[in-house]
Amino acid sequence: MIEIETDMDIKRFDAEKDLPRLEAYLRERYAETRNMTSWLPERLHDLIYRMDVQYADCGMKKSADHIFMWEKNDSIIGCILPDGDAVYMSIKTGYESIFPDMLGFAEKNCLPLFEKDSSGKSDFLVIANDSLDYRREILAKNGYTRQAEEDYDNYVCPQSADVSVELPDGYRLVYGEDYPDEAKKWSALNLGFHPELEAPDYKNGMSAYDSRKKSSLYKDSFECLIVDENSCEDNDICSYCFVYVDILSKTAFIEPVSTREKYRHKGLGTALMHGAVSRCREKGVEKCFVNSYDWRRKFYNAVGFITEDSIGFWHKKI
Numbered sequence: 328m329i330e331i332e333t334d335m336d337i338k339r340f341d342a343e344k345d346l347p348r349l350e351a352y353l354r355e356r357y358a359e360t361r362n363m364t365s366w367l368p369e370r371l372h373d374l375i376y377r378m379d380v381q382y383a384d385c386g387m388k389k390s391a392d393h394i395f396m397w398e399k400n401d402s403i404i405g406c407i408l409p410d411g412d413a414v415y416m417s418i419k420t421g422y423e424s425i426f427p428d429m430l431g432f433a434e435k436n437c438l439p440l441f442e443k444d445s446s447g448k449s450d451f452l453v454i455a456n457d458s459l460d461y462r463r464e465i466l467a468k469n470g471y472t473r474q475a476e477e478d479y480d481n482y483v484c485p486q487s488a489d490v491s492v493e494l495p496d497g498y499r500l501v502y503g504e505d506y507p508d509e510a511k512k513w514s515a516l517n518l519g520f521h522p523e524l525e526a527p528d529y530k531n532g533m534s535a536y537d538s539r540k541k542s543s544l545y546k547d548s549f550e551c552l553i554v555d556e557n558s559c560e561d562n563d564i565c566s567y568c569f570v571y572v573d574i575l576s577k578t579a580f581i582e583p584v585s586t587r588e589k590y591r592h593k594g595l596g597t598a599l600m601h602g603a604v605s606r607c608r609e610k611g612v613e614k615c616f617v618n619s620y621d622w623r624r625k626f627y628n629a630v631g632f633i634t635e636d637s638i639g640f641w642h643k644k645i
Contacts, residue, residue: 335404335425337432340394342375349396352403354576356417362635363480363616364456365417366408369571369580372542374410380535382411393437397425407433412441413452413640416462427465434645441645453641454478463639471641478638479624482616483631485579485608490601490631495593497557498565500602503550506564509536512550515564519585539569547572547610551603553595565590566599570607570615577613584617600630 340349349371356365379389390409397405397418405418405425414433418426434451441449453471455462463473492500506512513536518524524531539545553566566586572579581603586596607615619627624634 334399336398338396338398340391340396340406342391345396346371346375348403349394349406352396352406352419353417354573356419357576357578359420361614362458363482363618364459364636366415367571367578367580367616368573368576369544369548369578370582371408372544372571373580373582374408376539376542377535378410380538384532384534387411388440390440393440395432395436397422397429405429407437409433409437409440410454412450413454414440415454423461426462427469430465430469434643438645448644451643451645453643455639455641456480457637457639466641469643471643473639473641476621477640478618478620479634480616480636480638481619481624481627481632481634482614483604483633485604485612485615488604488608488631490604492598492602492605493594494553494598497555498593498595498598499554499556500598501552501554502602502606503552506550506552506554509533511562511564512536512552512567515552515562515587516567516583516585518562519567519587520583522588525588542571544571544573547574549606551599551606553590553599553602555590565593566595568599568603570603572607572610572612574611577611579607579610579612579615581615581617596626597630600627600632604631 350368353366353368357367375391379391383389390411393409395407396403404422407429408415408417414437416429438449441451443449453466455466513533514531517531548571551568552564555563555565568581568584570579570581604615617627617632
């Protein structure tokens with residue numbers, strides 16, 4: 328426990344002890360705002376059970392080891408949520424005044440997650456929703472500069488969404504439980520992000536894929552994929568996405584989404600997303616989120632998602 332001068336405490340997150348409490352806090356923030364200005368429990372699980380394993384496999388530090396929770400009367404009122412080389416803050420309504428202190432604390436205690444350049448300084452990156460005006464003002468006052476490129480939060484309400492799965496001849500949408508070859512699914516996902524890896528003998532480690540199954544949200548979550556029924560190659564998967572579902576908040580978070588380069592511009596991505604939204608409807612999900620950047624926002628808008636907020640990337644050399 329780290330004592331501070333006020334009536335609050337700062338506690339380093341321990342996944343074994345604190346995960347249910349932090350999940351509950353994030354659900355409360357969502358119930359309060361109905362948006363993504365705080366992470367969803369699904370986003371937290373993606374960090375712990377997928378991204379942190381990828382970071383560790385690459386010799387990087389685990390982001391979850393640098394999550395810190397601000398507590399008052401044993402209740403969480405805010406937290407620092409790092410994601411690799413970026414830091415985000417979640418704050419309970421009414422406690423916005425702690426943001427400057429959280430920012431200074433993050434600069435000292437999350438700095439080990441950032442690589443140093445030749446001058447010995449790190450490009451410290453803070454992510455902040457543009458709808459939270461007070462954060463932009465404080466970041467600028469503290470020497471941060473916002474880059475031109477930005478991210479976007481997008482949502483769709485599955486219960487009222489107008490979606491249909493339409494595919495060219497020879498292609499089929501399936502869900503993960505109907506496609507047992509997990510090695511092909513994980514490889515196809517990575518090939519979508521890295522077209523240069525397309526090769527008949529391409530293989531990759533599956534530790535992050537396997538780790539995801541440890542999540543308590545996994546049983547309600549699902550995979551959605553498009554397969555090429557006429558493919559003669561070893562891997563017939565064209566598009567893939569994973570959908571984290573939190574039944575308690577009736578939300579879903581789609582991450583990651585990938586289409587292999589040679590299968591793009593055929594309408595497969597649209598069919599994939601409509602298939603995911605349709606399954607979310609069956610599971611009782613009321614709001615489904617996906618994060619996007621650059622051209623991907625236009626794609627998500629075209630398939631029925633509404634852009635809810637823009638997100639700034641704020642940099643400072645430390």
